[in-house]
Amino acid sequence: MGGSQVNQALVRLYFEVRNGLRDPVAAWAKLTANSQEYQRARGERRVPLDDATAAELVAAAIVHTADEHGPERVAALASSPLARLVGELGGAVLTEHPCAPEQVLGPRFAGPSRAEDWARAAYVLLWGENNRLVRSADTPWVIAGRYKGQKVVAIGTHPTRLSDETLVVRPGTDGALAMAMGHVLLKEFFLDRTPFAGQAMEHTDLPLLVRLRDREEAYVPGGLTGGACDRLSVYGGEAVEVLLPRFDDGPGVLRRGVPVLREGGELVTTVFDLLLAVYGVARPRLPGVWPRGYDDRAEPYTPAWQEACTGVAASRTVKIARELGVTAEKTRGECVIVPGRLETPHADTAYRAMLALLVLTGCGGGWAQARGAGIPLVPYLCLHACGEDRSDVGALSWALADGLFAHKTSRSVLLEAVRDGWPMAPPPRVLALPRPIYPLPPDVDLLIGSDDHCDLSAPDTELVVAAVTRMIGRVAPAGPGRVPPAGRMRLLVDHAWMHEYGEALPTYRPPGLGVPLKPTQLVRVR
Helix, strand or coil: CCCEEEEHHHHHHHHHHHHHHCCHHHHHHHHHCCCHHHHCCCCCCEEEECHHHHHHHHHHHHHHHHHHHCHHHEEEECCCCCHHHHHHCCCEEEECCCCHHHHHHCCCCCCCCCHHHHCCCCEEEEECCCCCCCCCCCHHHHHHHHHCCCEEEEEECCCCCCCCEEEECCCCCHHHHHHHHHHHHHHHHHHCCCCCHHHHHHHECCCEEEEEEEECCEEEEEEEEEEECCCCCCCCCCEEEEEEEECECECEEEEEEEECEEECCEEEEEHHHHHHHHHCCCCCCCCECCCCCCCCCCCCCCHHHHHHHHCCCHHHHHHHHHHHHHHHHHHCCCEEEEECCCCCCCHHHHHHHHHHHHHHCCCCCCECCCCCCCCCCEEHHHHHCCCCCCCCHHHHCCCCCCCCCCCCCHHHHHHHHHHCCCCCCCCCCEEECCCCCCCCCCCCCEEECCCCCCCECCCCHHHHHHHHHHHHCCCCCCCCCCCCCCCCECCCCCCHHHHHHCCCCCCCCCCCCCCCCCHHHCCCCC
16 A cells, blocks of 8 residues: 555445456446445545555546546646646646736746746745745745845735745735836836846837727727837827726726827827836826825825835835846846735736736746646636626726626626637546645546545656556657747736726736626636
8 A cells, every 4th residue: 555545435436346347447437427426425534545556546537538528627726746747638727826927928938837946046026825934845945045145025914934024915905015116116127227128128018009099088098009119118209198097096097198109090109108107107298197206105006105005114115126126137037926825806916016027127937836837727716607696797897998897797707708719627527636625616526636525645646647658558748848939928918808907007906896707817818
């Protein structure tokens, strides 16, 4: 017997069937024809089983399910040891994080997927609910990086003993801090001087042109024109007032100015000019209402404004933003954000504000989120969003929205996304979980994970790969997947749903009203 723990009812039934058929795949097919017996026994006694047999059982379930129901019905959370195998076989690699990194960095964004990789960075932000009071699996890498001179800053709702510095924020306000840090970066590293201008021109969407639409005697951002400017800004000529979303003081609007050009009868500006307007970084002779400086508490997104939201002193916000910018400049992008869980209905918005810091400083490879090896992730929330509800997702649209979500429920939005062909996860029949997640998806034939409610603990991945290879005669290569050429990182997510919610550009939504399924969490950018 080995280290694998298997549900007693399941292993008894499996041996009974397998001993008669001598074919693991056929045995699993017969067993799952009447799987209610061992499903009812989930959460009861688990017994030890040798690793080779446990791997055979898992492999048989994967091969049969992929053949009978389709490989997408085999799923694994991105942090599960089986995620790579599942992804390479065409299964669904799920994530508990919103897909904001995919929206900003691209569907196969590259980054330090292992803790030992981000331990080599020069500057690390442990951002989110990473409880560093407890020695988690990546704790040694935090310590190893500090021994090498790395600075570690923890940002979250609880203090920590493992970082050089800690910023304790109020729950749900991480996005406000990120927006204020972006304000500092834009002011000091793009206007006062320009160390990141070259990488921004080449690797980001900042020089791309955006058309402006008439709205209430001013303008609102429309979609990208498909063209690009030969510089980041068109500042110096004509300027107009634009209306931008604001959520920190109720559903309101910001009145800011942007420089414009006229192209084919349309007014256009760059993403960079819109970004400066959103963050409130003022330039002379532009219309609108602007912050007076870092100490202006009334206008978002200044360091003083975020202090009222987060409780973090404005001076510390400026200091951390400067450290991030200077370190990224000196090391050419060797800075990392390790995201934790943000338990808020607007987590995707906060993640995008955090990701903007990496994009602006040329650290696009510094998002250390657990994921599959070059495999697009599918939001796990889709597994649980199919129930009927009475929520009105239109309640979160911005003040000048077009009514795209008016009186729509989360269910109807999800069905619309599936109809449009977005890669959503169907209910899995085989699911690998790295840790307990509740409620557990119903009608799963095989549930793999450490929790006692799972059918068995995950066996050694190499043994499972070998067993799958024997059963189907081949398996996808175990090395990293081929990563296509990187495109531009996006600070403007040009999608109708993002515009409707007022989240096409980075913004901040305070904790509060949430819906079971937020449409911006589902936007897939190709």
